[in-house]
Amino acid sequence: xxxxxxxxxPEKGKVKTRLAARxxxxxxxxxxxxxxxxxxxxxxxxxxxxxxxxxxxxxxWQPAWLREDAxxxxxxxxxxxxxxxSHAFRQAVSLYPQEPAVLVGSDIPDLxxxxxxxxxxxxxxxxxxxxxxxxxxxxxxxxxxxxLQPALIQREDCLRALFENKRWSHNRVxxxxxxxxKPFDLNIAFxxxxxxxx
Numbered sequence: 001x002x003x004x005x006x007x008x009x010p011e012k013g014k015v016k017t018r019l020a021a022r023x024x025x026x027x028x029x030x031x032x033x034x035x036x037x038x039x040x041x042x043x044x045x046x047x048x049x050x051x052x053x054x055x056x057x058x059x060x061w062q063p064a065w066l067r068e069d070a071x072x073x074x075x076x077x078x079x080x081x082x083x084x085x086s087h088a089f090r091q092a093v094s095l096y097p098q099e100p101a102v103l104v105g106s107d108i109p110d111l112x113x114x115x116x117x118x119x120x121x122x123x124x125x126x127x128x129x130x131x132x133x134x135x136x137x138x139x140x141x142x143x144x145x146x147x148l149q150p151a152l153i154q155r156e157d158c159l160r161a162l163f164e165n166k167r168w169s170h171n172r173v174x175x176x177x178x179x180x181x182k183p184f185d186l187n188i189a190f191x192x193x194x195x196x197x198x
Contacts (some may be wrong), residue, residue, distance in 0.1 A: 001120045002092045003048040004103040006076070006085070007036055016107070018198050019154040030129070035197060037065060039106045044070060048120075049096060053088045082163035085146070086117030093153040102134065102147035111144070115191050119147045122189040131189035133181065141171030144196045153166045158184060169198070 008015050012029045021030035043050050044067065055076045061069075074091055078084035083101060092101040100123040102116065115136065123132040132152055136145030152158045161180040166173070181188065 001048050002041055002096050002099050002101040003046075003050050003116065004088045004092055004101055005039060005043060005050060005052045005071075005106065006088065006103060007039070007052060007054050007106040008032075009054055009058055009061045010036060011056055011060070014056065016197070031197070034053065034110060036106045037063070039104065039108065039111055040066065040071075042111050042113055043083075046116055048116075049099070050096075051088070051092055053084070053091075061096070081168045082166045086159045086163040087162075088160065089148060089153045093150050097154075100147060100149050101153065102145060104136070104145045105196060108144045108194055109197060110194045115145070115194070119145060119191050122191075124151055125146055129187060132184075132188045133188040134191060135174060135177070137193045138193040138196045139173055139193055140196065140198070141175070142169070142173035142196065144194055145191055146177075154164065161175055 010029060010033045013020070013025050015032040016028040019031065023031070050071045052071045052073050053076045053165065054073060074088070076084040077087045088103060089101055100120065102119045104111065104116070119134045119136065122134045124130060132149050134147035135143045136147070138144045158181075161184070162177055166176060178188070
């Protein structure tokens, strides 16, 4: 099972900019660094393949607590969030073609091993009514997690429908995704609703 971790390299003034407008850039950076560490520590608690897709200058970020040998690192590629997520899924399935992949961001305070385990269990072939897609709904109308079966990742029409030409950061992101997937008649499961910190 492949866990895709989407993150920005922590840099003052470049992370959590909406939060920074309220609390200041220094405090926003501290909050983001805490969320990032939490996310990666949660990922370490499960026996998964861990793929970090990062934006920013990785050479400037080498925290002592990070076990780099436990992760594969890839730069994000694409002109918007949808393209970057689509590319990450394609990269994951090119490495592990038989495995489902779950993508999460790095700004979910209540992310837990149980949430990730639930998402992967929904996509196990042996599971009754195994899911094609899993979403983790965010309370702001978006989603903090999306999981896809490898057969779907290999379908360009499905990836395009899910990720291309989308408007991000509004309160109907999840609903837009569900609407885009309707023509494919997929089995969709949902993890628990959580907050993500914009």
